[in-house]
Amino acid sequence: MSKKAQITGETIIWVYRFVIIGLISLSLVIIIGNKYAEKYDIRPAESIILTEKIIDCIKNSSDIDMNFMSSCLNLPNIKDYYINITMIPDSNYNKSVIIGNSDLKVMCNILNSGKTKSAKSPACSYSDYFIFFDNQKFSVKLETDIGKYEKNLK
Amino acid sequence: MNKKGAEELLINVINITLIGMILVIFIAWISGLATGKISQSEVLSKEIALLIDAAKPETSLFITHDSGEISLNSATKEILVSIGENEFSYDYFSKYKVSIQKINETSSIIKIEQ
16 A cells, blocks of 8 residues: 555544544534523412412402502512412303413413423413402412523523 | 654544544533533522522521632622622512621521511
8 A cells, every 4th residue: 555545544544533532522412402401490380489478468368450460569570470360169250361471371271282292382371279368258369470490491 | 664654643642642632622611511510600609599588587597518619699699609700690689688708618607687
């Protein structure tokens, strides 16, 4: 084998080695990085705390409306939340208060229908409570949806 | 050792050194990820935010941490944790007055008042 052919052959082998090492390294970085890039999603815990705050607000007021709930909860970034409070007493009358970003409700409805899956999905929480107020029993249905995608999802 | 043998030895040494370097970088990187050093600031800020949210007025939270600094922005309602180069902030929604008092390098008291 000539000297020139030997050098060319060795160069090809070196390039081949670098490509192989590069590919293995890249795939390891992608696989491991992807695994550890997942953030801790604390929105379900936040949702439970927020629900308790809402109940506290309702318990302390004879009448609830959007302004009262907004000032009582005093949420910092309202676009990250969707809250739907429906109070149903024993009579036929019922009252609903909605505050926050209604896009989150739309997203939750779509996700709950199971028609689609999204990487950026809100944390949707539904709960039912009974509150006794002025000798009247109220059934309270709560929907609390939290966005906060950037801080909780990768 | 003849010239060809010396060349092959050199190539092998370079190869092993290269692979060894990559391996060391990987181990250091994975170790950092696995021991949670990178996500420590995220976990701490989120834990503190949840504690603040759940706390009733006139509560004092005594926070101890290995390293880093905890600060609070009451205007934007954000808790910021800096550990080395890693910074993470998370917002809380408590309607009460929240303040932080630094005791020493590794501990702080967060007060929630009416």
